[in-house]
Amino acid sequence: MGVIETQALTKAFSRRTDYRALWRLGRRHDLVAVDAVDLVVEEGELFGLLGPNGAGKTTLTKLLCTLILPTSGRATVCGHDVVADAADVRREVGLVDCQDRSFFWRLSGWQNLLFFAALVGLHGAQARRRIAELVDLVGLEGDIDRRFMTYSSGMRQRLAIARGLLSMPLVVFMDEPTRSLDPVTARDLRRFIREILVDALGRTVVLVTHRLEEAEELCDRVAIMNHGRVLACSPAEDIKRRISARLRYTLRVRRLAPEVLAPLRGAPGVADLCMADANSHGVELQLLLADEDTCLPGLIREIVTLGGDIVHCQSQGLSLEEAFVQMVQGSDDGIGTT
Numbered sequence: 001m002g003v004i005e006t007q008a009l010t011k012a013f014s015r016r017t018d019y020r021a022l023w024r025l026g027r028r029h030d031l032v033a034v035d036a037v038d039l040v041v042e043e044g045e046l047f048g049l050l051g052p053n054g055a056g057k058t059t060l061t062k063l064l065c066t067l068i069l070p071t072s073g074r075a076t077v078c079g080h081d082v083v084a085d086a087a088d089v090r091r092e093v094g095l096v097d098c099q100d101r102s103f104f105w106r107l108s109g110w111q112n113l114l115f116f117a118a119l120v121g122l123h124g125a126q127a128r129r130r131i132a133e134l135v136d137l138v139g140l141e142g143d144i145d146r147r148f149m150t151y152s153s154g155m156r157q158r159l160a161i162a163r164g165l166l167s168m169p170l171v172v173f174m175d176e177p178t179r180s181l182d183p184v185t186a187r188d189l190r191r192f193i194r195e196i197l198v199d200a201l202g203r204t205v206v207l208v209t210h211r212l213e214e215a216e217e218l219c220d221r222v223a224i225m226n227h228g229r230v231l232a233c234s235p236a237e238d239i240k241r242r243i244s245a246r247l248r249y250t251l252r253v254r255r256l257a258p259e260v261l262a263p264l265r266g267a268p269g270v271a272d273l274c275m276a277d278a279n280s281h282g283v284e285l286q287l288l289l290a291d292e293d294t295c296l297p298g299l300i301r302e303i304v305t306l307g308g309d310i311v312h313c314q315s316q317g318l319s320l321e322e323a324f325v326q327m328v329q330g331s332d333d334g335i336g337t338t
Contacts, residue, residue: 171203
């Protein structure tokens with residue numbers, strides 16, 4: 001059983017905003033933000049949620065944090081139903097929302113955390129002890145007594161993480177945690193998420209991000225959403241392999257005569273083969289193969305049989321960004337997969 005499970009989870013909103021909609025029986029829900037989503041997130045997993053603006057990522061996060069109610073379907077977090085056991089779910093989840101407006105700018109970092117600690121039921125010595133632990137964890141020891149308005153973007157993000165961990169949740173939802181950060185601060189924060197939150201503390205982290213390279217670097221698995229539906233949910237490498245039905249390779253070969261390229265082009269599984277470069281060090285071949293497991297070994301044997309000496313072989317597979325674009329464009333055209 002996963003720490004997060006959804007079955008056909010759906011959230012629909014009515015486009016009607018006038019008072020007549022309140023009296024219209026059986027009014028039609030015509031804006032589906034989350035559409036029959038089935039997901040399983042395992043304990044201790046760093047799970048990425050990707051998608052363009054309006055894909056349904058934020059709505060799905062709000063459903064799982066019990067901030068809004070589903071229209072239909074079911075979801076559980078740590079074994080608790082998000083509708084029937086909403087209070088239990090809230091004790092198990094933390095939401096890291098890095099919007100500056102959610103803090104009190106004239107209060108210090110410490111005073112902000114004291115206020116939010118009271119909201120989760122922490123008071124007095126217990127609250128001060130928990131805050132001190134979290135301040136040390138996120139590295140704000142020297143700045144926690146400064147006013148929030150004086151904090152840099154990186155410090156504000158760290159304070160948001162500390163706030164999200166006040167209840168010591170088992171599941172942490174993080175919405176664009178590296179947004180507006182410089183590259184060095186973003187790198188440090190990514191390291192904190194992976195090495196401290198996930199590896200050291202064993203927390204389950206759901207990372208909502210637009211940065212595809214960030215998801216590819218950090219996440220154990222990613223779910224790609226568009227128009228409220230999950231198009232794919234797998235490790236990034238599996239998604240890239242699934243989208244790229246044909247595999248690209250670059251080979252550098254010595255002692256290979258150009259005239260033998262013709263029979264190589266006819267080898268089983270070779271969709272395309274061309275000579276990209278030729279010099280005293282050998283020839284560079286660009287390959288497009290239908291299947292790596294069955295085609296590449298046979299092609300290598302054929303090259304060696306023809307007298308070639310392979311000195312370099314490198315895969316030129318899709319990046320997660322390329323796979324993401326192809327998948328989202330495919331769903332926009334009505335050919336997405338579930």
